[in-house]
Amino acid sequence: MKIYDDKHIKNVVFVGAHNSGKTTLAETMLFEAGLINRRGSIEAKNTVSDYHEIEHEKGNSVFATPLHTEWRNYKINIIDTPGLDDYIGEIISSIRVADTVVTVLNAQQGVEVGTEIIWNYIDKYHKPTLFVVNQIDHPSANFENSFKTVKSLVGNNAVKIQYPIIVDGAQCIIDVLKMKMYKFSPEGGKPQKLEIPEDQKETAAELHNELVEKAAENDEGLMELFFDKGTLNEDEMRKGIKAGMLNYDLFPVFCMSAINDMGSGRLMGFIDNVAPAASELNPEQSVEGKEIAPKKDAPAALFVFKTVHQPNLGQITFFNVKRGEVKANDKLVNSRNGETEVLNQLFIMDGKERQPVSKLTVGDIGATLKLKFTDTNDTLASPDSQINIKPIQYPPARIRRAVSAVNTKDEEKLSDALKKIHGQDPTAVISYSKESRQLILECQGELHLSTIDWILNNIYGVEAKFENPKISFRETIQRSSASNYRHKKQSGGSGQFGEVHMKIEPWYEGMQEPEGFNIRGKEEIDLPWGGKLVFYNCIVGGVIDQRYLPSIMKGILEVMEEGPLTGSYIRDVRVMVYDGKMHSVDSNDISFKIAGAHAFKEAFLNANPKLLEPTLELTVKVPEDVVGNVMTELQTRRAIIQGIDSANNYQILKCIAPEAELFGFSTDLRSLTKGRATFKTSFSSYQPVPNNVQNELVNKKELVK
Template sequence: MKVYQTNEIKNISILGSSGSGKTTLAEAMLFEGGVIKRRGTVDAKNTVSDYFPVEKEYGYSVFSTVFSVEWQGRKLNFIDCPGSDDFIGGAVSALSVTDTAVIVLNAQYGVEVGTINHFRYTEKLSKPVIFVVNQLDQEKADYDNVLAQLKDRYGNKVVPIQYPVVCGSAFNQVVDVLKMKLYRWKPEGGVPEVLDIPDEEMDKAMEFHQALVEASAENDESLLEKFFEQGTLTEDEMREGIRQGLLSRGMFPVFCVCAGRDMCVRRTLEFLGNVVPCVDKMPKMVTTDGDEVAPEVNGPASLFFFKTTVEPHIGEVSYFKVMSGKVKESDDLVNADRGSKERIAQIFSVAGQTRNKVEEMVAGDIGATVKLKDVRTGNTLNGKGCDYRFDFIKYPNPKYKRAIKAVNEADTEKLSEILTRMKAEDPTWIVEQSKELKQLLVSGQGEFHLRTLKWRIENNDKLPIEFLEPKIPYRETITKSSRADYRHKKQSGGAGQFGEVHLIVEPYFEGMPAPDTYRFNGQEFKMNVRDTQVIDLDWGGKLVFVNCIVGGAIETRFLPAILKGIMARMEQGPLTGSYARDVRVLVYDGKMHPVDSNEISFMLAGRNAFSTAFKEAGPKILEPVYDVEVSVPADYLGDVMGDLQGRRAMIMGMSSEKGYEKLSARVPLKEMSSYSTSLSSITGGRASFTMKFASYELVPADVQDKLLKAYEASQAED
């Protein structure tokens, strides 16, 4: 493969819902581009894109796949992305390094939730969009309905460039209103006959053509003037108008394909090669310091790594985009994120698992290398004198969490190593060893996401694992003040142990007044504050420790030990062993022994006095509550709302968005355990949701009673 220059390179993401036929389209593009000699199929498990064992097992794309096609003197870099929302990380990273999105729709189903979700990401990242309506040969294909859905959702920016003469099994002709020609294919597809538009189609073709001319003119002032003067535009002028419309997101062209029979794929490639903007025409990327970086071949060498895979017999394959300058074999670069040095041993242009060596790559190109020592997804490598650092990929928050453990405890360390490696391949995995819950937790985008993880670990790494329900990180607090004292006394020959602590606990809130006078059982306690420590707890909330000792009842040197004892009980709350928070503790009296008092004595006295006072201070359990936003078809709104209310949700609001309802709610984390599975079941996979931590709230009394009984039972067993 020759070395393509920045103005000859186009980077394109292929997006769409599961089942829209992205992988089949990619296969047809590779065939038309001469990269492969024979088209594979998903059913035959021999496609270029879905080449990992787990993808062949499930028949779904799990990873994004990079491939390149040389077309009419240009290099088209594609990234074929998974359609399932569970693997959205691949689409997010692909969109972040490509310049244009091709969104594929199934002609039978039209605009699906995956279409909407992917389009939203293109909106966030301001990427040009081309819609491709696929599977027009299917029995229930309805192009007019798909076009109506697109226009209803995205308005008059949706402009057809082609339409099928007929849909269904008889599909083999497309009218192209940019070229004003009819394309007709033989049953085997491939190269079409290019014919004049027949009389019976001319009126419809002219109507679509005129709409395309007007849309093209609207995106360029000079073209608009010419259109007003002449009433039409040339084919080349229309292409320029479409290009400007793509760049400004003022136009979303619509194409027709039947990828499975290789119909209209060649024409789509031709359009991508001719009209889609090259890298040099796209907005500049911005570093973490806010500096703009142009994709200039004469600039300093800088590579951004957006994807990592681990492949048999090779190890890590690292995929990069050349952000600036150029890179050659044997170049020495510095990792801006980790400080380590790396040598680029080989550079590849890739098509799935096929790698073709190239001498160098220039700014804007996408390639791969192998056997790097210390590079992770998201890292930047720079040449001498360059200090660029990029961090523009923003992954969504996880939605589904499970505790994970090896069936054989001896394999625990091995499991941790595997999870670390797999997170490098898919950064949407969040792996956490929870000290609080005493569980290894793995969070992902949905149940299917975790199911593929389990399949890969058990089949590729031969390590049996099991998922468990994750424990909920409850918190404990108090609702009123109380007083307690505790004497720790132990004598066992020689020096003994003695420490006595008197303290008051009360709920703490930001800005509360300094302590003054308290009354318990008719007795008044006047506080004389000598010192206050405000401790921000690692798990949220505060502990305020107030020294009110007078007359030297307890020497100052023992106060840190008392605080240590209280902190130990805060870390394992008296009610359920959960972390405690938002408590003010006032140590106001106590006793010492001139010989037997020591730190351990006061630590134990402080811990036990605090535990007693806490239990008498109206203790309550807090649970984590999340803000949940559900995007659901209007037809399913009632069912989804009913399901949420059954999960103790508080509905916060609703809004409509062209056939979809956006439902906002606050839901306890405990009730969200399997929500992604339930939502998919209720809506046939047509809804999606996001969740984000909101706050800790008091649990209802009946829930608290259950938690207390469960904890008491577990303590009795221990």
């Protein structure tokens, strides 16, 4: 395979809402370039991009798929991404390594909810972006409306490169950069290149002049030329458009029909000649804050952006060459763990097809097999030049489920499979809760969860069940209480004896020291599960020997690990041990541990115990026209709305909500808003549950442990 230099490699990612036509566009570009002999289709389940069995079953893209095409001495690496935001991890990682983002729109809908969600990440990375209004030959297509939605999204820096018209019943595209009209046959393919019709010349000239002005604005030299000549030639316009894309100040808009092969060649030509290459972007930043200049003659550095596990091949690692060149059998060091990896084979991947190559240069995208110590987000670099490229930041999970194997014999197999799934998809987060003794899976939504379940069943042969995780409640007290307990046991020989008198009170930060006690010592314990135990030694006269106080505290802590109400952890209590008795022969550590535990439990139950529940900070971004419905839904979930902000046509609701009430919220919110709302959560605090909820939990014994 031909080796291209960094100036002739362009990396583009296709993003867009579900059914916008990204996979069809990728298929058409490969066909136009002659890399495939016939175009596959989604319906026939034979596209290069959507090759996974689950994608055939669901009828849509699930994974981001790297491909490549070659057009007029340029290599274009394409990453075709899913359109559903449950798979946002695939989309974000692809945007991260792209030089240009191609946002594909359905001409019937324009910018959709999925486009808006993805745009937030494009905007975060400030990647050069162009828009393609696809399906212009559909009876319900509306290019002008689609263009208006683009302007609503990105502002007045959206500029038409093309617009569609019908001439003599034929689909045509007028290109205002080249000032030509392309006329297509019903079969598409190579168009006739014609002069712009008389009735379109005025419109085309206006758009051409607008494009000239936009191009000139982004380069001082071009601006001077524009003032001198009043216009720019095509090469000068290309230079200005590229500068505008690099400055994130110009967003070209194209039109086409991918399914009927109309306009793909022109788009590829623009990517070749105008879209920026990796060497023209701002340099990558290392974790240490150093620039990683994309130079061919520098020590090699690769960034791993995707990992795939295939049963017949093992691990496939996809990387972007950020610096230098990499050759087959090179040895590189993983900056995260210091392990040396040997790149025994190098490939260009086109879906499931692998094309071996001898080397890859800076800017290129490739893959290798069976790395032992490398995961997504890792940096591989030459041994004498260690760097650590900034990792991809993935969004937090939106749903949590406890997962277990239906057959208990498969628990270890399930754990191993989930680790591999996380390695392939970092937005699927796996953890083990010691408190609830559950394996917890966090992911992006119900569709994401169903995909994980499919992979477990069909790839790893594990049948799993998913349940709502147990809620980690806490117990505390609301008033003071005193108690005493005598532990006495005699069964021949040495017996057991210990008597403890104590008072307990609710603890809060900054409270005054207890009154009426002769405080001899104080110990503050930060509890592993949050909150504190403050233990006071108030013994006078030696009624209990000092050496038994740690045993009393140990007994108290054992009760606090399994509270009397629901078996949940106890927090925020202070204890004053002020009296007791001991026996010169029968007293020992175990006696005082038992006495301390019983005395504490009795005092706790008499101190108006209260159950606390975890609450979350919940931020919901909602379109203005459905905010009332969402607020009603939040109120049914005991959420307290603390503030409302506005952003464009959205309302941002800031709430505090009980974790127990948010199960199923992701699905209900999507249903209420037709997928137009988003939300995020973070832990807030533990708050008292309502009395009726507490009584229900205590009665039902819904124990955490």
